[in-house]
Amino acid sequence: MAFVFTLPTPGLNIITEYMMGLIQPGNPISNVCFKVYGYMSMAQAVFFLADFKLGHYMKIPPKSMFLVQLIGTIVAGTTNLAVAWWLLGSIENICHPSLLPANSPWTCPGDRVFFDASVIWGLVGPRRIFGPQGNYGALNWFFLGGAAGPGLVWLLHKAFPGQGWIPLINLPVLLGATATMPPATSLNFVTWIAVGTVFNFFVFRYRKKWWERYNYVLSAALDAGVAFMGVLLYLSLSTENKSVTWWGSGGEHCPLASCPTAKDVRVDGCPHY
Known part of the structure; x- marks a missing residue:
């Protein structure tokens, strides 16, 4: 396989x-x-x-x-x-x-x-x-839907050739990225989208020569930076039982929520579901 x-x-x-x-x-x-x-x-x-x-x-x-x-x-x-x-x-x-x-x-x-x-x-x-x-047998139909998805994008492109944004839809990438969601936070996806949009849309469109020369070097540098920072943070913080709480990565909950949404949980001043 x-x-x-x-x-x-x-x-x-x-x-x-x-x-x-x-x-x-x-x-x-x-x-x-x-x-x-x-x-x-x-x-x-x-x-x-x-x-x-x-x-x-x-x-x-x-x-x-x-x-x-x-x-x-x-x-x-x-x-x-x-x-x-x-x-x-x-x-x-x-x-x-x-x-x-x-x-x-x-x-x-x-x-x-x-x-x-x-x-x-x-x-x-x-x-x-x-x-x-x-x-949940009906969910098996999504295998067929995933296989037909790129074909639908191709048909839309043929039906509306003047719409330049349709060929940019990459369903395998969009759907495949969800495979890394369980152990990751939303901040991971936000940074990917921000960096990808800046360098592969704006820089690619307005500074093509810079993109051709440095974009893939930048990609390798970012990957290497993650590896080096992982080692540095472990040696400087984890070995001393210290930690840093980064914005956007402090748990899988909403820090602004004041009332629980779970059933059978009662809190004074909050609605009961």
């Missing part, structure tokens, strides 16, 4: 979980393993291709690019595994939010999403949720 779908790059995340959930229901471990080999390997291949594309724009020789990728993969894989084992053995109650102190950075939101997916698609299984034994 990873080999066949690498070039068209569809989102195999749910598809692999769905398939293995049908093949082996009630087995979350096999579901996770199938997801790793079917989806994660394809995702890494797509990342490698994106690096090659960036290197092509920056006039880097392909052999040198591949050598750097190979060495980087060995170093990063070994380092990540060693750090993961070290953290699991040295931080008490890691990945257990209910047992950790307030504002602890070791809540592992991405791992919780992975675990929840193994329970939904592996332990419970799609038949009990989206199949004949479940109540």
